[in-house]
Amino acid sequence: DALRRKVLRKIDLRTIPCVMLLYLACFVDRSNIGNAKVAGLERDLHLKGIQFNIALSAFTITYIIVKIPSNHILRKVGAKFWLPFLVFCWGVVTVFSAFMSNYASLLAVRAVLGFCEGGLQPGVILYLSSLYKPEELQLRVGLSFCSTALSHILGGFLAFAIHRRMDGFAGKGAWSWIFIIEGTLTIFVAVVVWFFLCSSIETAPYLTPSEREFAAETLPSLDDERNTLHLEEFEWFECRRAFLEPQVWLIAAAQLFSSLPYIPALVTVIASALLADRWRIRGPIVLACVPVGIIGYLMLIFSKSTGTRYAAFFFVVSGLYPAIPCLVCITPINTSGVVKRATCVGIQGMIQGLSILIGPFIYIKGEPEVKGHKIALGLTCGAWALTAANVLYCHFENSRKASGRRDHLVAQYLEQFRAGQTRAPIGDRSPNFYFTL
Known part of the structure; x- marks a missing residue:
């Protein structure tokens, strides 16, 4: 009905742009290792054989094991804090990636990066499933995933511009500046999202009290209060x-x-x-x-x-x-x-x-x-x-x-x-x- 559409529109305008920014930061950082390779990382770190391929997989263990604990932490502390915190952490790790000097440091950085990135995707899905009905969920997930298109465009453009303009600046190669600039942008995204994201419908300041009550009443499915992650x-x-x-x-x-x-x-x-x-x-x-x-x-x-x-x-x-x-x-x-x-x-x-x-x-x-x-x-x-x-x-x-x-x-x-x-x-x-x- 009209009230549900009005509430949905408000939730969408406040939530989906934030989630898209989080995914954008995630996939830009996910692709920067490839752009850094093109900009000379493999040469400067003296990588041989399949060492670069191994490095791509280095963060998989921490990336995998952190997912379930991360979702339960999100339930306790709320999406408003936890999701931007994860993004902030991997932004910091990305910036420090600029100072890698050998294969061992590359492996260490990738492992820490996996630990930070692992919780985002399941956390976002859990968070969105607490805000929307099942028949409303996939369109929002699809819109969020669309930011990956922009991430490929933005990541490639930034890498090209940095490679052309900053290679050798302050004594650092272009690949170092890719990590510094994109990591700094990721930290900025985390701070912005922290200001706008809400943990649940009950705490959404952009809804009136009557709208929050209506949303809370219409969202739950059976005995499962999807919009109250912290209650169970x-x-x-x-x-x-x-x-x-x-x-x-x-x-x-x-x-x-x-x-x-x-x-x-x-x-x-x-x-x-x-x-x-x-x-x-x-x-x-x-x-x-x-x-x-x-x-x-x-x-x-x-x-x-x-x-x-x-x-x-x-x-x-x-x-x-x-x-x-x-x-x-x-x-x-x-x-x-x-x-x-x-x-x-x-x-x-x-x-x-x-x-x-x-x-x-x-x-x-x-x-x-x-x-x-x-x-x-x-x-x-x-x-x-x-x-x-x-x-x-x-x-x-x-x-x-x-x-x-x-x-x-x-x-x-x-x-x-x-x-x-x-x-x-x-x-x-x-x-x-x-x-x-």
């Missing part, structure tokens, strides 16, 4: 439920396989997000888009024509890029219970982070590109198959709930509640909670 106490029992949730493993693995060719395709991202939210489906959108990317990889493998291979690039990015927001949204939509959802989103981010470990070794300097294309094709086919498996699983569970074959979960939950195993709401165990396909 941490429980290891709920974390165990998260690790035993089949969907999180299927979708996270599918996301791992499809996220390697991570190049922007703005039109298809927005179009797929609009359709997914309108039709309230996610997996079928992925199943429709990914084959377009598969066709692109087949063209890259079998064609020798430069024009055809260039066209294949558009197939790959148009097919795979819109799948990422869909896969990201399935987990927070289909898991209920704040502790379980925070843990599931963290698990998904951990598995997705493995792509950063695998990616640098798919395309290795000196090896035929077609080998990398074949590996990426296999992973993309795996993503399609795993997504199809998750759609079938959700359909299977929904049909069982509709026929009453999952009613016993209520009694099981009540028994666990009385035994003191959990104080969380019934959440996705409820027979009335249906999974989004």
Whole structure:
């Protein structure tokens, strides 16, 4: 209705630009290592063989392990503090990257950078899922991801300008100035976002008291108060439920396989997000888009024509890029219970982070590109198959709930509640909670 649209517009105008800035800072910093390589980092640090590839993967361990703890810290301290704090930290690390002198210092910096960056993506997804209904979520995630397009443009432009104008300035190479300038901009973004971001609807100063009350009443789904991340106490029992949730493993693995060719395709991202939210489906959108990317990889493998291979690039990015927001949204939509959802989103981010470990070794300097294309094709086919498996699983569970074959979960939950195993709401165990396909 009109009031909901008014409230949504206010939330969007205050939240989405902040999240886009956070993602922008993330992906600019993510790509600056490649730009620094072009500007002479590999030469000045005397890197040999695949040392640069190893350095690209150095932060993967800390990047992965920090995701679940980071989400639970966010629940306690609030998104307003935690998300800008993470960005501020990696901005500082990026600035200090300018003073690396050898391979060991590069590895150390990358490990610390992974520790700082790891919590952003799952934290943003958890935060947005606390502000929007499931049918409103993916469009906002898609819009946030669109800032990656600007990050590639901005990062490349800054690197080019710095390389042309500042190489050798104050006795430092162009790659050092790339880290100093982009890290300083990241710190600035963190400070700006801290002033504007709100942790929850209840603390949103841009909403009137009546609007905050209305938003809080219309947002919760079943017993799960999505807009109050801090109310539910941490429980290891709920974390165990998260690790035993089949969907999180299927979708996270599918996301791992499809996220390697991570190049922007703005039109298809927005179009797929609009359709997914309108039709309230996610997996079928992925199943429709990914084959377009598969066709692109087949063209890259079998064609020798430069024009055809260039066209294949558009197939790959148009097919795979819109799948990422869909896969990201399935987990927070289909898991209920704040502790379980925070843990599931963290698990998904951990598995997705493995792509950063695998990616640098798919395309290795000196090896035929077609080998990398074949590996990426296999992973993309795996993503399609795993997504199809998750759609079938959700359909299977929904049909069982509709026929009453999952009613016993209520009694099981009540028994666990009385035994003191959990104080969380019934959440996705409820027979009335249906999974989004």
